[in-house]
Amino acid sequence: MKVGIIGAGSVGSATAFALIMRGVARKIVLIDMNEKKAQAEAMDIAHAAPFAYANKIKAGTYKDLEGCEIVIVTAGANQKPGETRIDLLGRNVKIFESIIPEIVKAAPNTTLIITSNPADIMTEVALKLSGFPKERVIGSGTVLDTSRFRTLLGYHLGVSPQSIHANVLGEHGDSEVLAWSNGDAGSVQIEELARMIGKPFTPEVKAKIDDCVRNAAYQIIEGKGATYYGIAGALCRICQAISNNEYAILTVSSHHEDVEGVKNVCVSLPSVVGKRGIHSIIYPKLSDSESHDLKLSAQKIKEYSEEALQQISQK
Ligand code: NAD
8 A cells, every 4th residue: 555644743654653563564655844854854764774675765755646645634733832733723724725735636536634733623623625525534543542542541441452442522622522331342331341350430539530541642742742652653553454445443533414413514423434434433322411512522523614615715
């Protein structure tokens, strides 16, 4: 599979490295406005390729995206300590206005995966700017947050995170919803399982897990300036599902006609992902408070998306 990555910064280069080392992509094109940086990253990663699989990575221009099955967009401003994802919106909309039409010209049949923050709103912006069908405009959404949630649940329950089915829904951001009520491991609801093994999810434990999932990025950015390995793993997993036509269920973000009464909004819900991008959506059964929180999350995204779409149409 040939993959294009726009933005050879922390996220773009870590993702290229993950794709190479896992053999998910056979060809990667790295594009960045800082050409020297893209070239240096491609060269460095290429030197690891012989230890993994036969594949090729190079820095390029938009013309080189021809034939890419996937183009991942990571270009743009990232959060500085104290900044929220929403704070990046105005800057990243401007950047997308220059990038997305170039991708469409070079690779009209590609599937877009959007990671630049605020990711759900940027997915809506990319959908509008590309004119692609909604199945082929995918936000990395809460795939990463779901992984963070499962990791912490796994530590607490003493089972592999891969054996836990519990999702984070809604915004990839402060209003995200940890769906505790329908999470399970070994066909047992997670809270029931925790009671069975004598390690109940008390309100304090739940609050701590919630905080560590919701605020993980802030903590990491405080310590090292940016987050990139987790998201690189998540992006690699999405590409793998598309490349292998897996029909895997992942909490990617995409455009929905109605989420808890909020119309036409990009949020993360469990989605079946394969060769055609998003094949179908699964709307999970939630508790009343989770449904309420999902509605608030969708409303927040909708409000900022409208602002972003207005910024585009004023041109
Ligand atoms: P970074 O600053 O390290 O890299 C961004 C790169 O984009 C830079 O190399 C820059 O030169 C390039 N760029 C900027 N404008 C460009 C343009 N017009 N054309 C081509 N290249 C351009 O930032 P990063 O840490 O890699 O983060 C990238 C984005 O990903 C940010 O918006 C960040 O918030 C987001 N992010 C999202 C998630 C997620 O889960 N969705 C996780 C981590 C980071």
